[in-house]
Amino acid sequence: MRIILLGAPGSGKGTQAELMGKDFRIPQISTGDILRENVKNQTDLGKRAKNFMDKGELVPDEVVINIIKDRLLKEDTQQGYILDGFPRTVQQAEALAEAMKPKQIDVVIYIKVSDEIIIERLTLRRVCKDCGTIYHLKNNPPNKEGLCDKCGGVVYQREDDKLTTIKNRLSVYNKQTEPLIDYYKGRNLLKEIDGSQSVSQMNQEIKNILNRIK
Ligand code: AMP
Secondary structure, eight states: OEEEEEEOTTSSHHHHHHHHHHHHTOOEEEHHHHHHHHHHTTOHHHHHHHHHHHHTOOOOHHHHHHHHHHHHTSGGGTTOEEEESOOOSHHHHHHHHHHHTTSOOOEEEEEEOOHHHHHHHHHTEEEETTTOOEEETTTBOOSBTTBOTTTOOBEEOOGGGSHHHHHHHHHHIIIIITHHHHHHHTTTOEEEEETTSOHHHHHHHHHHHHHHHO
16 A cells, blocks of 8 residues: 655654554655655765755755655565655655556545644654654653663654744645645545544554555
8 A cells, every 4th residue: 555644743644654564564654764864874965955954944856756766666665655754745746646657646644733732742752863763751751761762772852853943844834735735635535634642543543544445
C-alpha cells in the first residue's frame, strides 16, 4: 500500500508512520529525517538544506523531489511505503504523481489538530540523535533523562522545535501545505482523522482505515 501522511508539524505524523511501518511491514520515508541525516553528515545537500530547516522554511521543491525520486527507486518500496512529510506543496504532489506513474497513491491520511496542541507537543518534543525515536517530556519521557531508551543515544530538542521557529513552521504549513487537503480531497484520496486523540487511538483509527482499503 502506498500511503501519504499529511498534517501540520507536530500532528503526530512521525510517530504514526513508525507504528504503521511496523504494522504493515513497509518502509516509513521521512524527508525531514533524510535531510537531518545529511545535515549531520555535512553533505552538500545537508549544507544547502540547513539554513531553510533552521528557520522553519521549506527546502526548495527540486531538492526534496530528487530525494524522494531516488528513495522510491529502492527495492524495499515494492510492496508500498508511507510518506511522512512529503509532499508539502502542490508542486511536490504533482512531481510525485508523475514520477510514480502508473503506481499511484492509495490513500492520504490527514491528521487534523489545533495550533494550541501542536505548540504544546513540539515545545516538549525531544528526539534521539542516533535512532530518531520521538519522546514527549510530559506524556512519554525517556526513562533516563536525556538518554534514549532504545539505543542509549543523546535525546535532544530539535533546533526547529523552539517556539519562534514553530510559529514560522505553522505559517509555512498553512500557506504552502494546506492546499494539499483540497488537492487530495478532489482526487477522492483523503481520509481525515482527529489528531487530538492519544497515540494508540490514532493508530487504531488508521489501521481501521487501511484495513478497509486493503
Ligand atoms: P519534518 O521533520 O518533516 O518536520 O521536516 C523538518 C524540516 O525539513 C522542514 O521544516 C523543512 O525545512 C524540511 N523538509 C522536510 N520535508 C520537506 C518537504 N517535503 N519539502 C520541503 N522541505 C521539507
